[in-house]
Amino acid sequence: MATAVPESLAPAGDAPFSGGTNQAPAAEAALTCGVCLTDFDAMFRRPLLLPRCGHTFCRLCIKDLAARGDIICPSCRQKYENVEPDSLPVNFNIQCLASSSKIHTALQAEDSGSLCPEHRVRLSFWCSSCDAAACGECLFDHHPRNSHSVCRIQEVVTQVKERAERLSIASCEEVVIRLGYSVTRTLRDLSDIQEAAHLLQETTRIYRKAQSANTLSSITSVFESAKTVRDRVWALQDGIEEGNSVSIPDQVILSSRPAVLALSEGGGLAQVKVEKKGIHVYSLRPASTAYSVAIKLTVLMSCVKKESPMVFLDIKAGERRLGRVYITLVGKMKRSQQFQALCLGTLGPCYRGTRFDGMSEKGQPGEYLRGGDYQGKGGLGGEALMDNLEWGREWSQPKTAGQVCGVGGEEQRKFGSLFAVCLRDNPDDVFKCPFGNVTEGLEVLQVACRHEPFNVVHVGDCGLLIPLS
Structure with a gap:
């Protein structure tokens, strides 16, 4: 039975896992906190990313640093003022690799000690007819394939793992x-x-x-x-x-x-x-x-569904409520994590009360609405809250109605929190980094674009949605 491997865990090729013997210790070091030297996990020692310098440490160590005052990175001494540990983004790649590594190690240890008591050979097969593990010798003696249903034991492990995940x-x-x-x-x-x-x-x-x-x-x-x-x-x-x-x-x-x-x-x-x-x-x-x-x-x-979190924006024109917009984000992207933090205000700044500062290509294919300047500089503010935000290359996609895209590029940190929402398709043009899609309420933004005066259109409130179904 073939099992799909998540992209975040799949190797780019054979090279990283072949040859050199020094690669294993290096990989193990990457899966442990550099302060307490304890393995990362998905609970108390979740790997938290310090966004400005990119170093990762466990949640407990970050909390310990924060208890002494401002967080100072143990690796490069970068200072983080007034930052709550639980508001820092989780390094999901490291977390997934740490969990996968522990499962793989446990399976290896179990397999190495699982020997057939009769033939002293590793138990590599599973007979579902007899509901028992078997070695290669057992297949000939007790589990003939013409009358028994036999598969490799790793397939059973995969099936059980998938059932546990479901x-x-x-x-x-x-x-x-x-x-x-x-x-x-x-x-x-x-x-x-x-x-x-x-x-x-x-x-x-x-x-x-x-x-x-x-x-x-x-x-x-x-x-x-x-x-x-x-x-x-x-x-x-x-x-x-x-x-x-x-x-x-x-x-x-x-x-x-x-x-x-x-x-x-x-x-x-x-x-x-x-x-x-x-x-x-x-x-x-x-x-x-x-x-x-x-x-x-x-x-x-x-x-919250980490792979596809949902947020909402309540759109108003002056005191008049125009409606609500729901947006589904691409959870693995840092721009999505930043957008979610700005909808909740967990990193300090918030989109609540921010104005939409303009439209581009009005009435034309690819028309989009711009907003997100939490600094109130008329679209010339909105500094990024995280470093190394996605831009261009593999992130670029043709413009489609409902796309939510970042505005500030790699060298434009002062615009890193601004966003654009596409209102009309244009397959001949691209957005550099779409990180979400409007799943409900696009017509609210279309009405907002036609409102006069436009400069009173703003985000009345915003936040996070946890679906009940």
Whole structure:
């Protein structure tokens, strides 16, 4: 059974794995943290990339450096001021290689000790008819191929590995759905508690008014108020009788008072709402916002599909809301990681409140909209938050409607956070580095382009989407 190898793990050719004996120690060194000399993993020692210098160290060591003040790279002494460790991008190539290396080493160790007790030969085959491992000698003695189903044992390992991966992905998706339902129920319960407390105060006030009312008009007013309160009480009871079934309306928040927020390690708070398309994590605000329940932002981020994260932009013209745009990003690209950070504000700057600064090729094939200047310099700002952003070469693609592309090239760091959204196809022209696609709401941007005056069109809010399906 052939198994596809992910591109990030596939060797470019035979050369890196042939010949020299010094390559293995070098590869092993690349998979360990240079500070604590411990192997990277996908949990506590995730490889975090320092974006300006490109060096990688484990999460625990980066946190230890940050606890002493500004992060200073142990390799080159590059200084990172006011940077939260968990806001640094993960070096997914190193993480995948580290995980793959551990699995391969474990399999080698297991195979070397798995000898046939009868023939003292390595068990290289698996007989599914007998549900047992076999060596080459066993195939002749006990597992004839004309009547038994036999395959190489590595194929069984591959099959089990694929099943385990599918189960883990399915479990993650189920957890995200349950998380959405839990947030929904929490919001409803909080709203009911506050509504019940308010109704208790209302009933006390109405009772006192009924005792003191002496005229027909006053007692009629009290009676109408009592009926209204009674209807609201019955509404609470109906909610209890509905049981545990959860439906997700356009917006689940039933009251403006209760709030579920995501708490970043830097103390910022992001509002969490469960809407039709899933869990929406809005951009971070200062910690002065009042809230009822807080979830760690890192917990929500662990539910994001790393290969294709989704973000959203709420587009406004002045105070008028034009609509919402959903964008699916190419997770492996640094421009995508930077765009996601700017939608959430995890690295400090945020796209919230930024204006769209212009259009190019208006009315022509390849027409696109420009934005992303978080520095407010009319399209002449928007400095990159990460180094070595993709540009040109293998990243270039023909212009298609919905593409989201970077603007600042390799030598234009001051424009590195700007972006363009293509509104019309033009197969005769290219974007240098498309890193995402508008999956819903392209018509909102097309309406925004026609708005007069155009200079009031901006991003009202933005954030991250965790789909529930």
